[in-house]
Amino acid sequence: MAFFKITNKDSKTQARAGLLKTGRGTIETPVFMPVGTKATVKATTVDQLYEMGYKIILGNLYHLYLQPGIEVLEEAGGLHEFMNWDHSILTDSGGFQVFSLSRIRKVLEEGVQFRSIIDGSSHLFTPENVIRMQHRIGSDIAMVLDECIPFTNDPKYTKEAAERTLRWAEMSIRARKKIGTSRMRLFGIVQGGFIKNIRKFAAESVSGMDFDGIAVGGLSVGEDREKTMEILDYTMGFIDRDKPAYFMGLGDPVGILDSVSLGVDMFDCVMPTRISRTGSAFTSSGKINIKNKKYTRDFTPLDRECGCYSCRNYTRSYIKHLYKTKEILSAILLSVHNLYFIADLLEKARVSINEGRFYGFRKEFKQKYNELNNKI
Amino acid sequence: MAFFKITNKDSKTQARAGLLKTGRGTIETPVFMPVGTKATVKATTVDQLYEMGYKIILGNLYHLYLQPGIEVLEEAGGLHEFMNWDHSILTDSGGFQVFSLSRIRKVLEEGVQFRSIIDGSSHLFTPENVIRMQHRIGSDIAMVLDECIPFTNDPKYTKEAAERTLRWAEMSIRARKKIGTSRMRLFGIVQGGFIKNIRKFAAESVSGMDFDGIAVGGLSVGEDREKTMEILDYTMGFIDRDKPAYFMGLGDPVGILDSVSLGVDMFDCVMPTRISRTGSAFTSSGKINIKNKKYTRDFTPLDRECGCYSCRNYTRSYIKHLYKTKEILSAILLSVHNLYFIADLLEKARVSINEGRFYGFRKEFKQKYNELNNKI
Numbered sequence: 001m002a003f004f005k006i007t008n009k010d011s012k013t014q015a016r017a018g019l020l021k022t023g024r025g026t027i028e029t030p031v032f033m034p035v036g037t038k039a040t041v042k043a044t045t046v047d048q049l050y051e052m053g054y055k056i057i058l059g060n061l062y063h064l065y066l067q068p069g070i071e072v073l074e075e076a077g078g079l080h081e082f083m084n085w086d087h088s089i090l091t092d093s094g095g096f097q098v099f100s101l102s103r104i105r106k107v108l109e110e111g112v113q114f115r116s117i118i119d120g121s122s123h124l125f126t127p128e129n130v131i132r133m134q135h136r137i138g139s140d141i142a143m144v145l146d147e148c149i150p151f152t153n154d155p156k157y158t159k160e161a162a163e164r165t166l167r168w169a170e171m172s173i174r175a176r177k178k179i180g181t182s183r184m185r186l187f188g189i190v191q192g193g194f195i196k197n198i199r200k201f202a203a204e205s206v207s208g209m210d211f212d213g214i215a216v217g218g219l220s221v222g223e224d225r226e227k228t229m230e231i232l233d234y235t236m237g238f239i240d241r242d243k244p245a246y247f248m249g250l251g252d253p254v255g256i257l258d259s260v261s262l263g264v265d266m267f268d269c270v271m272p273t274r275i276s277r278t279g280s281a282f283t284s285s286g287k288i289n290i291k292n293k294k295y296t297r298d299f300t301p302l303d304r305e306c307g308c309y310s311c312r313n314y315t316r317s318y319i320k321h322l323y324k325t326k327e328i329l330s331a332i333l334l335s336v337h338n339l340y341f342i343a344d345l346l347e348k349a350r351v352s353i354n355e356g357r358f359y360g361f362r363k364e365f366k367q368k369y370n371e372l373n374n375k376i
Numbered sequence: 377m378a379f380f381k382i383t384n385k386d387s388k389t390q391a392r393a394g395l396l397k398t399g400r401g402t403i404e405t406p407v408f409m410p411v412g413t414k415a416t417v418k419a420t421t422v423d424q425l426y427e428m429g430y431k432i433i434l435g436n437l438y439h440l441y442l443q444p445g446i447e448v449l450e451e452a453g454g455l456h457e458f459m460n461w462d463h464s465i466l467t468d469s470g471g472f473q474v475f476s477l478s479r480i481r482k483v484l485e486e487g488v489q490f491r492s493i494i495d496g497s498s499h500l501f502t503p504e505n506v507i508r509m510q511h512r513i514g515s516d517i518a519m520v521l522d523e524c525i526p527f528t529n530d531p532k533y534t535k536e537a538a539e540r541t542l543r544w545a546e547m548s549i550r551a552r553k554k555i556g557t558s559r560m561r562l563f564g565i566v567q568g569g570f571i572k573n574i575r576k577f578a579a580e581s582v583s584g585m586d587f588d589g590i591a592v593g594g595l596s597v598g599e600d601r602e603k604t605m606e607i608l609d610y611t612m613g614f615i616d617r618d619k620p621a622y623f624m625g626l627g628d629p630v631g632i633l634d635s636v637s638l639g640v641d642m643f644d645c646v647m648p649t650r651i652s653r654t655g656s657a658f659t660s661s662g663k664i665n666i667k668n669k670k671y672t673r674d675f676t677p678l679d680r681e682c683g684c685y686s687c688r689n690y691t692r693s694y695i696k697h698l699y700k701t702k703e704i705l706s707a708i709l710l711s712v713h714n715l716y717f718i719a720d721l722l723e724k725a726r727v728s729i730n731e732g733r734f735y736g737f738r739k740e741f742k743q744k745y746n747e748l749n750n751k752i
Contacts, residue, residue: 039697043704046689068672068697075673076693084689296444299452313422313460317452321415321444328419331704 012359014263022140023183029265056088062097078138090141127171144172158193185212203238215246276334308340388735390639398516399559419707432464438473454514466517503547520548534569561588579614591622652710684716
């Protein structure tokens with residue numbers, strides 16, 4: 001049984017539909033993975049996620065390592081058992097978090113030292129120990145430790161970080177081999193910032209290694225969307241297209257469709273759940289914020305075209321009221337809506353790829369989605 | 377079709393089982409009504425409440441009047457439609473909130489003036505307008521405006537408040553008649569603080585009026601539990617036992633069973649949901665707080681004997697982790713558990729009354745429930 005199988009390729013773009021097979025089931029791609037940072041996708045129950053059709057979510061080793069700790073997760077029978085999630089889990093190595101959350105850190109050749117954001121205690125993540133920990137908690141797809149740098153044009157810093165990430169990648173592969181027989185898959189990460197020849201070198205190097213999938217990291221870190229897409233497009237030209245390609249940290253509808261058209265198969269982002277807690281909702285004609293006064297007496301659903309639990313049962317007026325009165329249910333209903341919206345978008349993308357009409361679908365979606373923005 | 381029918385009486389206590397029929401369905405009593413202050417029972421979905429078997433919830437006119445406002449609720453098609461709740465709703469008149477929340481208020485003969493806790497604006501609640509407003513939002517059971525005083529031994533203040541509440545009761549009945557044909561039921565409220573002859577006078581007076589049910593108010597306002605039960609027991613001796621009796625603002629398991637044994641049919645309280653947001657959980661052997669360090673590696677459910685969604689699917693270890701990391705899911709899982717626990721308790725009370733073994737059931741429950749407290 002192959003881990004990844006491409007079932008259809010779009011003729012007008014690089015988009016493809018495929019199947020990912022983990023020890024816990026089959027996942028149709030392109031796919032979005034909701035982020036369950038601390039062993040829960042914020043404000044939702046696993047049943048709500050099942051109902052939306054999600055077959056894979058993401059967990060963050062960085063947070064789980066600090067709370068509740070690897071031992072507790074192991075004793076619980078693994079992360080799946082702990083959080084009662086039956087399908088697949090991809091775990092992030094913690095690289096991104098060490099670099100984005102821990103202000104005090106030291107990059108060493110053998111790994112990265114950092115202080116806990118919770119109690120200031122000192123810790124060391126190495127390419128080896130993050131693989132072992134991901135294995136111990138029962139991850140279906142593990143990520144290598146990488147050095148994720150902020151948006152910069154410094155070629156020396158970019159090159160050093162990308163090269164270290166490649167050396168760590170080799171160490172990660174050895175660490176996985178040491179574990180022996182395991183259903184756990186391992187993805188490499190292409191870094192290289194915004195400098196094309198470094199991206200090319202990183203993409204080719206990672207493609208030459210024994211990974212089950214290839215992630216593009218270090219994008220969507222503060223740069224313009226145009227720049228993101230330029231570098232993504234360029235990078236995709238040098239990665240092994242027989243493996244699943246994963247864009248780390250992208251979650252807006254248009255960005256997803258544009259990346260799918262470049263051949264990306266997997267996505268994750270906190271965005272759909274995070275914006276839910278500040279009152280925002282995706283709709284087929286653009287993003288809205290429920291705080292807006294005009295929704296006080298708007299007795300239509302968040303999105304008339306949406307079939308989610310929230311849109312089938314509640315009005316904008318009600319959700320605005322919940323948000324304004326700080327009721328937890330507002331975060332629940334908005335999270336359910338926004339996650340459903342993205343699940344539905346990916347489902348439509350897959351169907352349109354399979355039916356050979358992805359190009360038209362994307363064009364139409366973007367036109368309509370940008371309506372609201374154009375009006376303002 | 378009678379509004380209230382007593383189906384069984386316990387032989388050893390004053391407990392009785394019955395049926396309440398509103399325009400929206402039949403409710404078995406004794407019953408607990410979860411509090412949905414601002415058009416949502418905090419941290420739960422209506423489907424979760426349906427699953428627990430709840431057929432009636434409570435809404436607070438005070439909060440709903442301020443946010444989103446009566447007009448918005450009316451335009452939405454009523455409170456039920458607004459919040460997507462299919463079963464019955466009892467609405468509180470706002471009396472309790474005016475006296476407990478609004479620091480600035482003025483009691484007049486025609487009603488009570490108060491300032492909004494939200495924006496300081498000035499408002500007037502009268503016996504008439506709270507009835508009209510409850511009718512406009514589609515309440516199934518409305519409550520009269522009452523003057524709810526804090527715990528005091530001042531006979532003059534107590535008497536004045538109780539007498540004004542009685543005059544307001546007469547005005548409420550006239551206001552309901554003016555509305556004309558309506559499925560809305562109306563309950564009177566017995567005040568009288570902690571002074572027996574005032575309680576007796578109030579209970580007899582309210583019993584003589586044309587109400588569909590009788591509530592006992594002004595208890596559980598800071599006094600000892602022994603005092604609560606003494607006054608409740610005394611008051612119950614003077615109310616019309618053919619009507620449903622409602623203890624306003626009581627929600628702890630032992631208090632509920634003790635009150636049921638005195639003949640109380642209906643309860644409401646924020647307690648089960650409020651304690652959920654501070655990490656507490658009812659269990660068959662007493663209340664626990666999930667923050668306790670000993671639960672870090674406790675992979676058993678909140679209560680081994682509980683059949684709720686949370687207990688069927690999650691461990692104390694997981695819920696402790698969620699609480700510690702401030703995840704919304706902790707409030708969801710604890711609210712679902714605590715509300716189920718109370719629903720289940722009332723269900724067991726009803727069955728035991730019907731089977732003539734309520735006395736033994738209550739004794740056994742209390743013995744076990746107090747186990748934890750006795751240990752500490």
